[in-house]
Amino acid sequence: MIALLAWWEIQCISSRVLRFVDINLRSIGQVMFQNNPLTGLLFLAAVAWGSYVGGVPRVFIGGLVAVVTATLTAQWLHVDDESLKSGLYGFNAYLTGLALPTFLTSSALLWAYVVLGGAVSVVATLGTANVLKTWKVGGLTAPFVLVTWLLLLATFAFSGIDSSALGYGGKVTPIDPASAQPLRIADFVQGVLKSISQVFLKGNGISALLFLSGLVVSSPAAAIFALVGAIVAVVTAHVLGAETELVTAGLLGFSPVLTAVALGAVFYRTSPSVVAYAVLGTVFTVIVQGAMMVALTPFAIPTLTAPFVLVSWLFLLPRQSFE
Amino acid sequence: MIALLAWWEIQCISSRVLRFVDINLRSIGQVMFQNNPLTGLLFLAAVAWGSYVGGVPRVFIGGLVAVVTATLTAQWLHVDDESLKSGLYGFNAYLTGLALPTFLTSSALLWAYVVLGGAVSVVATLGTANVLKTWKVGGLTAPFVLVTWLLLLATFAFSGIDSSALGYGGKVTPIDPASAQPLRIADFVQGVLKSISQVFLKGNGISALLFLSGLVVSSPAAAIFALVGAIVAVVTAHVLGAETELVTAGLLGFSPVLTAVALGAVFYRTSPSVVAYAVLGTVFTVIVQGAMMVALTPFAIPTLTAPFVLVSWLFLLPRQSFE
Amino acid sequence: MIALLAWWEIQCISSRVLRFVDINLRSIGQVMFQNNPLTGLLFLAAVAWGSYVGGVPRVFIGGLVAVVTATLTAQWLHVDDESLKSGLYGFNAYLTGLALPTFLTSSALLWAYVVLGGAVSVVATLGTANVLKTWKVGGLTAPFVLVTWLLLLATFAFSGIDSSALGYGGKVTPIDPASAQPLRIADFVQGVLKSISQVFLKGNGISALLFLSGLVVSSPAAAIFALVGAIVAVVTAHVLGAETELVTAGLLGFSPVLTAVALGAVFYRTSPSVVAYAVLGTVFTVIVQGAMMVALTPFAIPTLTAPFVLVSWLFLLPRQSFE
Structure with missing residues (x-):
C-alpha cells in the first residue's frame, strides 16, 4: 500500500494533470478526514455505486463538477499550497455537489448552482478557517452546511429551480x-x-x-x-x-x-x-x-x-x- | 457572617466531602454571580420551597443531580482548580437540571437527560469560555440555554420523552x-x-x-x-x-x-x-x-x-x- | 468640490454645532461607506424626496432623530474620537431610524422605539467592532439588522405598538x-x-x-x-x-x-x-x-x-x- 502511494506521488510530481487528479481525490477523502488519494478513490467508487443503484447518476456527476470547480477556484485565490494539496479546500464542495442534485431536480440552473456552490464553498472555507484558527479548531463541514442551506432555501423564493421534493409548504407539519x-x-x-x-x-x-x-x-x-x-x-x-x-x-x-x-x-x-x-x-x-x-x-x-x-x-x- | 464563612472554609480544607459540598453550593450561588456557599444554601432553600409549593419535587432533585454530575464531570476533565472551586462549572448545569423536569414529565429517560445535560453543560462551559476569553467576556448562562434548548427540541423528534406540556404542534399560534x-x-x-x-x-x-x-x-x-x-x-x-x-x-x-x-x-x-x-x-x-x-x-x-x-x-x- | 469641503472643515473646527452637524452628515454618508458630509447631504435629500413622495415624512424624521441620538450616545460613551468624527457610530442608527417608521405606524411609543434603537445601535456597533477587529473585518450594517430585527419582533409580543403592516399571523404563508x-x-x-x-x-x-x-x-x-x-x-x-x-x-x-x-x-x-x-x-x-x-x-x-x-x-x- 505504502509503495503504491509512493509510486503515485512520484507520478504526481512530474505531471500537473495527475497532481490535479490527486488533489481532487484527497478532497474526497477529506470528507472523512483522510489525506489519502486511495481513500478518495474508494469513496468515489462508493458514491458511484450508490448513485447507480439509486438511479441518480447526476449526484455522482454533481460531486465531481463541484470538487473540480473548487480546486480551480482555490488555485485562482492563491490559497496556501500545502492545504490545497491535502484536499482541504475541496471536501466541502464535494459534499455540496452531492447534496444539490440529491434534493433538486435536474435542469440547466441546477448545474449553475453546483458550479456556484463549489466556488463559494472555497470562499466559505477560507473565511471559516480564518475565524476558527483563533481557537485552533477547524471549520469541519460548516462551509458545506452553510452554502447548501442557503442555496436550498433560495429555491423556494425563485421559480427557476424545482425543489418540490423538499416539500416546503404553508403548513408546518411537525x-x-x-x-x-x-x-x-x-x-x-x-x-x-x-x-x-x-x-x-x-x-x-x-x-x-x-x-x-x-x-x-x-x-x-x-x-x-x-x-x-x-x-x-x-x-x-x-x-x-x-x-x-x-x-x-x-x-x-x-x-x-x-x-x-x-x-x-x-x-x-x-x-x-x-x-x-x-x-x-x-x-x-x-x-x-x-x-x-x-x-x-x-x-x-x-x-x-x-x-x-x-x-x-x-x-x-x-x-x-x-x- | 464573615466568621461563619471562615469557619466553613477551614472545615472544607480538611474534608474532601465538605469541599465537594462547598463547590456545589457555590455553583448554585453563581447562577446570580455569587461565589458564596451561604448564598448557594439560601438559593437552594428558595428552590426547595418553590418546588414543594408547586408540587414538583422532581425540579428540586433535578437541580441537585445535574450540579453534582457537572462537578464530577469537571473534575474528570481536569478543569482549572480555582474556577472549579468558585462554582463556575456548575451553575449552568444547575439551571439545566431545574429546567428539564420543569418542562418534561417524569420518566427514566428524563433522569438520563438530566445527567447528560449536566455533563454536556460542562463541556459547553469550557468551550464557551475558551471562545469568549478572546474578548474578556464570560459565557454567562449561554451553555445552559444552548444545551437545554437542544435537549428540549429533541423531545419532539423522539417518542421516548413526553414533552406534551410544551405544546409543540403543526399550527404556529402567534x-x-x-x-x-x-x-x-x-x-x-x-x-x-x-x-x-x-x-x-x-x-x-x-x-x-x-x-x-x-x-x-x-x-x-x-x-x-x-x-x-x-x-x-x-x-x-x-x-x-x-x-x-x-x-x-x-x-x-x-x-x-x-x-x-x-x-x-x-x-x-x-x-x-x-x-x-x-x-x-x-x-x-x-x-x-x-x-x-x-x-x-x-x-x-x-x-x-x-x-x-x-x-x-x-x-x-x-x-x-x-x- | 475639494475647496468646498476644505472650507466646510474650517467652519467645523471653530463651531461645535457645525461639527455636530458634520458628524451626522458623515454618518448618513457611511451607509454607503462614504466619509463625506456632502455625500451625506445628498443622501439626506434623496431620503427627504422619497419620504415626501411616499407620503411618509415620519421616515425622514425617524432617520434624523435616530442618528442624532446615536451621536449623543457615542459622545456619552467616550468612543474614540476619530471614528466618531468619521460617522462610523451613526450609520447603523440612521438606518434603524428609517426602518422603524417604515414598518410601524406612528405613535408615542414609536418615537421611544426610535430613540432606544438609536442609542442601542451604538452599543451594538461598539460590541460588533470589538469582536470583528480580531479578524480585521468591520461590523458593516450588522448592528442595524440585529437591533431592528429585535425591535420589530417584539412588537408582535406587545400590544402597545402597531405592527399590523408586517402581517404576522398564525399561518405561515410560504x-x-x-x-x-x-x-x-x-x-x-x-x-x-x-x-x-x-x-x-x-x-x-x-x-x-x-x-x-x-x-x-x-x-x-x-x-x-x-x-x-x-x-x-x-x-x-x-x-x-x-x-x-x-x-x-x-x-x-x-x-x-x-x-x-x-x-x-x-x-x-x-x-x-x-x-x-x-x-x-x-x-x-x-x-x-x-x-x-x-x-x-x-x-x-x-x-x-x-x-x-x-x-x-x-x-x-x-x-x-x-x-
Missing part, C-alpha cells in the same frame, strides 16, 4: 414520532451500515463497506470509530424512541459517525478518557440531530451535517483538558 | 397580546418578586425573598440591582402593553433582573454612568424577551435566559468605554 | 414565486435604480439618482460598482426566475448593491481579480436574499441588509488572498 418498534438484528445491521454511507448522502450497504475500506487503507482507527459511532448512534436513537424507519435508513447516524471519528481518532490522541469523551459526544450528537430536524421543519431543509459540526466544535473547543 | 390592564399595586409587587424568583424558574414570592436574602449576605449591591431590574422590567413591559398575566407571573422580568445585576453590580464598577447604562440594558432586555418569545413560537421552546445572555454580551463587549 | 415575466427595458431600468434607492428603504428613481450623485462626489468607483451591482442583481434574480414585481421594486437588489460596492471599491483595491470576486459575491448575495426571505417568512420580519452583511463577511474574511 414530526410525529411513532413509537419505536423492536429493533431486529437485520434492522440493526442495516442502520449501522447506512449511518456510515449517509455521510455521503447514500443509503446503501455496499457503499458503506466501500467507505469503510477507504478508511481502513488510510487509518484503521478511523474505521473502528466510524463503526463504533454508528453502533452508538443506532442504539441511542432506538432507546430514545426514534422512529425505526429513520434509524434503519441511517438518517440519525451519519452526524454521530463523523463526531465519533473526529473526536476519537482525528483531533485527539486516542486514550481511555478520549474514548469516553467521544462516546459522550456521539450520544449528544444523536440528540442534536433530533433537535435540528425539529428546528428545521418550518424551513423544509435537511440538517445535513450541522449536528456533527455543532457538537464537534463544542467538544473540540475545551481542547486543553486533554493536552 | 402570540396575541391582549391589551394591558391597569397594573394595581398588588400586581406590581407580585410581578417584581416573581421576576426575581423566575431566574430559577419559580414563580413564588417567598422564594423571591429567600433569593434576595441570598444576594444580601454576599453582595447588597447585587440585591439592590436585582430589585431595581425587576421594577424597571415590570414598568417597561407594562408601558409597552404586555399582557398583565405575563408581567405578574414574572415571565418578562427574570432576564432583565440578570442583566441589571450583571451590568450594574458585577462586571462594571458601579457609577452614575454605569447605572444609566445598566438601566438602558435592562429596558432593552425586556424588548429582547418579547422578541425571542415571538421568534421561538414556531419551535415551542421557552426563551430561558437567552435575552439576558444576548443583551449582556452586547453591553459588556464595549467594555473599554467604562475603563 | 413564498409562491410566480414564473418570471419577460423583463422589458423599462422594468429593467426601474429595477436597477430602485435596487440602489432601496439601500435606504426607498423605492424611487429620483432618489436613486440623488444617491448615485452622492456617491459620485465622494468616490466615482463606488458609484460605478453600485450601478454594476444593481445590474448584476437584476439580471441574476430574473434568470433565477424571481417574481418580476420584486425585481422591479428593487427588493432583491439593495443587498447585492452594497456587496458590490464593499467588495469592489471599498475594502479591496480594485483589480481584474477583485472585480470577478465582487461579481461572484454579488451573484451569491441575490441567492442569499432569496434564502433569507424564505427563512424569515415564519417570523414576518424583513431581511433588511442581512444578506449583504453575511456575504460580505464571507468574502472579506479570506482577505489574505488579495493582499
